[in-house]
Structures are given as C-alpha cells and as structure tokens.
Amino acid sequence: MFQSPTFGELELLEVRTRIIDFLATDPGSVYQIVVGTDSQPHNGSGVDFVTAIVVHRKGHGGIYFWQRTVNKKTYALRQRMYEEATMSLIMAEEVVTLLHQDGITKYDVEIHVDIGAFGPTREMISEITGMIRGSGFTVKMKPESYAASKVADRYT
Secondary structure, eight states: OEEETTTEEEOHHHHHHHHHHHHHHOTTSOEEEEEEEEEEEOTTSOEEEEEEEEEEETTSOEEEEEEEEEEOSOOOHHHHHHHHHHHHHHHHHHHHHHHHHTTOOSOOEEEEOSOOSSSGGGGGHHHHHHHHHHTTOEEEOTTSOHIIIIIGGGGO
C-alpha cells in the first residue's frame, strides 16, 4: 500500500491513475517523475525503508506517494545504501511499466539517492550511481536528491 497526503491510502494501480490524472490536468507543463528511497535503522530491531514517487510539475508544485517496508535484518551502511538504491530501481521500473501501458512514454523517471560528497556515503558514489546509470536511469545525489533526502526522509 502507498500513502499520499493528498489522496490517502492507495494501491499501486490507484497511484498510476492519480499520476495520469495529475499529468492530464496541465498537459502543457513540464513534469519530472522521480523515485527515491531513504532508510532509518532502529536499534537492532530492523530498518525502515521508505520509497517515494514524486511527480513534480515544474514551477507549480506536485504530488507524491510513499510506501514503507520494514526489514528486521541488520544492515551495515554500505548494504543499506545498496538496498535503498535497489528498492528505488525496482519502483522506477514499475512506474515506467505502468505509465507505458497507458501510452505515456515522454517522461523519463529519475532516481534520487541519499548519498553525497560529504559524510560516510561519499565512498559509494561511483558504485551506486554507476549501478543506476547502468540500469538506464538518470541519478541525482545530495543535495539535489529531494525525493530521497526530503520526501522519503520525512516518513522514516
């Protein structure tokens, strides 16, 4: 299940419908579709992963949806960052597939990762961004990765 501050609790197919409706309300606007995941470990009781789908109407706001996954496994930082990237890749593939089923092919999905040039994740930049680019997606990292570091982070 997905959550939305605008639409409440939704299934993935309902998310698709809301995205299509949002794109149709102003077809002349420029849109950006973004997926990002953030995680938060909880003192040995597992890790919360939150994946966000953001549809940004450039200059005019947007809508977003998020989904929480709780994993009881203990992760090292590197493992957690790879899991975040993998979850974002899987979700981005699902979003692309759903939109293409409706003939919506002009929007590329961008993936935002919660890593950056400062801090302990800086050593993983080339590995994780390479993995995402190699899968055919554009990738953004901090400070431009708002889907992961702002939207998804709000719910972890």
